[in-house]
Amino acid sequence: MKKLEKIDLFNVVLESGKQRPYVPLFYQTFGQPIGSAPIVVVNHALTGNSNVTGENGWWNELIGETKTIDTDYFTVIAFNIPGNGYDNNFGNLISNYKDFTIRDVARIFWEGLLYLNITDVFAVIGGSLGGAVAWEMAALLPNRIQNLIPIATDWKATDWVIANVLIQDQILNNSDDPIADARLHAMLLYRTPQSINQRFQRSKFLDSSVFQIENWLANHGIKLKNRFRLSAYKLMNHLLKTNDITRNRGDFSTIVKTIKASIHIVAVNTDYFFIPEENKATFELAKAVKENVSYHEITSIHGHDAFLIEYQQLAQILEPIFNPQKQQNYVSA
Structure with missing residues (x-):
């Protein structure tokens, strides 16, 4: 397994106004050294973690050498949501879980990126809970992401x-x-x-x-x-119920209009959790105020988990975004 790294964050103020004196942020990097290639941030789902590729990697079919997200061309960074326990340090588990929101997680991820001297990223991608965090990252810093790819998720928690x-x-x-x-x-x-x-x-x-x-x-x-x-x-x-990029901000159309990223919405036609009808409605609202937004749908009998099963369909959707030929003009900051 790729080495687990840690960033120490201090005096983290949560959306609720409560303060955490210390939050350890664990992460892994794959592919090219930071600063030498475009950055792809991969956000994990509810039971996932930062180990996205390699030994026991949960997205090996999509991320790796010569894969759709090619680690020969990209720097891939994956953070662990604080408290997910992947570091095996039980002292870092969070008991007061209702203090946290997806917005807190997104802000902590941005703090981690800034600590690594990363101000702009080529893509933020995630499925389910990870995709919801991706939406919030784009809402927090709308000028820092080139491609926003939320998969089998939504910008809000429905009833x-x-x-x-x-x-x-x-x-x-x-x-x-x-x-x-x-x-x-x-x-x-x-x-x-x-x-x-x-x-x-x-x-x-x-x-x-x-x-x-x-x-x-x-x-x-x-x-x-x-x-x-x-x-x-x-x-x-x-965290899933705290998902809402419009909370204390304004309506969705106003917010999405400020997001500079190309937004690639990926739904699953049989998803009974984050239903495709909500994603289609999001697409219609977004395209009314923004040109660089697209909608894609995985066809599968398997429902929500299709984003972890239908790799060939997902790879076909993602290939035009991550085609390495489009990254030839990348210049290190």
């Missing part, structure tokens, strides 16, 4: 998202086996009935009354429990 965050929070705070039980519910949000039914077809294990779908869900719960901390799950889940 549907807020409702499911509440259910997850209730499970996480009241279950005897909170991580595993919450994961059971979450997996059914991330997939579709068609995907589940097609895969398992009501099959059982031989000489057993256990359905394979039951075993599949149970294994997902066990796996997450073995690698994820309860406080991290509570925080990541809570």
